[in-house]
Amino acid sequence: MSKPKVGLFIPCYVDQFYPQVAIASLELLEKLGCEVTYPMNQTCCGQPTANSGYEHLNTSVNDLFVDNFASFEYIVCPSGSCTLHVKEHMHAEGKPNESLHVRENSYELVEFITDVLGVSEISVVFPHKVGYHASCHGLRGLRLGSGSERNIAQFNKPEQLLKTIEGLELVDLDMKDECCGFGGTFAVAEEALSVKMGKDRITDHIKHEAEVITGYDMSCLMHMEGIINRDGLPIKVKHIAEILNGAGL
């Protein structure tokens, strides 16, 4: 079987502020047998503007995105939120087929590992108590888990992988899929609420003695990390790609 050809899509803020998450994603995919390329001209998926009501300004962002990624078999991204935006809204004018290809073959990193690569176990060690944050867009948009709202058979793709990691202990939370309050420009437009929501989320993790909060969306983790660092709270954040790739605490 030939190696899956993956175009690695790294969200703009991850590229700029969290290169270690991008490196972990790249190395992890390579370890799992993918041929990974990072198209050098990529910038962003256009979600920040679109979610603020400016989708109409995204013409050149979308053009660039489709140009960068249309030639790949799969487009994989270590962010549920950006992936969801691509799947729902990516559309370059005059390139309907390429756009469709991009939308239909975009995957969030974890679901790519479990669903496309069919990997059900990760053999690394992470001897810590971990709180898992189910970011909303991945959870309810991409359906990475069943969610507490719906009456369907329970599943949770990221947790299922985390549970196979040696030494890793997942803590139970009071609210297992509550929003952390990041929400893109919501984080600044509704600053007071956003911070309150973030604090409530962190409190839940600390109450259940998690040492680290992990998840598939660095944006939510960045928001919570911002509060943790400002208030000097006894907990850390770490993107799931780093844990799956064998990073320490």
Next chain:
Amino acid sequence: MSDSRAAILSRIRDLNLEKKEHPVIPDFEKNGDVKSQFINSLVASHVSVIEGNLDTSLFEQITSKNDIIYSNVDELSSLSTIQKDQLEDQLTLSSLDHVIVRGEIGVGENGAIWLPEINIEKRVMSFITLHLIVIVSKNDLVHDMHQAYSKIKELPGFGLFVAGPSKTADIEQSLVIGAHGPKRMTVLLTD
């Protein structure tokens, strides 16, 4: 006919929406013993349940000596302490202690009981009384609301599904029984 009627209808028709079909309601699988479901639902809704026959002596335990009682169930008419025409008087209505009526259908999934107008004599009666007593036959139990609605063949001018004594939780979500209507409800489940 008012202008607004014509205006509303034409505003809707002018949209020319593509018509979507009404779905078929499937026959959902019914599981479990309907009688115990019905009783459990009632108990959860703060209803006392008695199994027995239409025996007037049963009611001595749940009523007191000078209580005002109106029974709209023929076999129990001897229990009534007031006459039908006295129900027209608001003061009498307002002082009703017990009203006894017959329920037509009991629903397992939620304890709701169908009371068509003909069974309740006067519409306000089962709301204004302090204690509502409903007689339901075990043969009239169904599993869910779909079955219940399909059993209602004749539409009364007024009909009610009642599922417990009047309640509210409007103050800090603390449950209080007896908001406006009955503070007590008893179901007599007969063979």
Next chain:
Amino acid sequence: MSHSQKAAEFVQNEAKTNWHNETLWWVRNKRDISTQKIPEWEELRSLGSAVKENVMTNLADYLEEFEKNATANGIHVHWAADGQEHNRIVQSILEQHNAKKVVKSKSILTEECGLNHHLEDIGIEVVDTDLGERIVQFAKQPPSHIVLPAIHMKKEEISELFHKHLQTEEGNNDPQYLTEAARQHLREKFLNADVAITGVNFGIAETGGFVVCTNEGNADMGVHLAPVHIASMGIEKLIPRFEDLGIFTRLLARSATGQPITNYTSHFHRPESGKEIHVVLVDNGRTAQLGREKFRNSLKCIRCGACMNTCPIYRRSGGYSYNSTVPGPIGSILSPGFDLKKNKSLPFASTLCGSCSDVCPVKINIHEQLYEWRQVIVSEGLDASPKKFAMKVASKVLGSSKLYFSLGKMARKSLSTLPNKMIYNNLNAWGKQRDLPKPPKESFKEWYKKNRS
């Protein structure tokens, strides 16, 4: 005031915010437990949604069918294009009967039409009889939640109100005691009312009747004692068939409070002898919403309130932060249709977390409509100009890999070299209570260039 300003005020009182949040989450939890008892729950939601789809796309026919059958049943049917006409119709019915005293049970529609004010202005006594609504009426406030009108109040505040209006003991905060006081006060109102007004949960086209659901029994106490019953009904409240009630009675209470059914589900088809029933069918912006393709299915709403209970924003900002008759997620997609300018901040009062859409018993895609309203608000030029400018810049930068690369580098550099005082200033809402991430030496792009290409 925008939603964000009101929300910022609300969260200032942290203890109360936590209480509000936890109380509503508790209701959401009861909903979960109750829906999990129904194996076919998700199928029921789809059915509910499909029935309403059928209603929306055949609305004119169903309205006529309802009118014909209701009239044949002896019910008077009226049509109101807007709230004012609705109020005038109600007024004229009251005048015909020389009515001075009205009892009303929960109806968000009459709230939307401003009926109470209208009637009070012409000297009619209007008493809201739902306990929660009576409480907010004493406080001269609108309901803060469509199912739990007084959920924003603590029992101490309610006790104070009752002490003032009903002469209850000062400082007695016992809900049982307070409810009993309201019971006696309202019993007297019920017995003396000339007209009773209710809302409608479901109007049935096939049979020309309608259904009203309550737990307290206040709607029934009102209408069965008063000689005249006026039912105000939004035109979207129709369902085609009697059998459809099987779907909706199963969905409504479980979604609203977690009860398997409301205590009283009352079916009205003909007036009691010697009495009258009037139904007022109200448009008030509904046909306009029907014409907005992307927002049409907001009209499927059965007003269960579940989207409010689940909403992480609503729970922490309270109903009044929305400043609209229907607050919360569903309000944020309905209200812009009434007044885009006034409600322009509402579609932004969300992280688009999507929980509302997943609890909604009729599967309204609420969070997707929030996204769409944002596009409308911006294209109508209603967004604040600083953001407009920022967005234009952002789309320029993100649309060019060269600009993005060089500006990104510059930003990281200045973040690591500038003093904190300059980074965390008043203009930086992010940094008020949060640190910015520590900028790394190199971006991933730079790393990749060195290590992989």
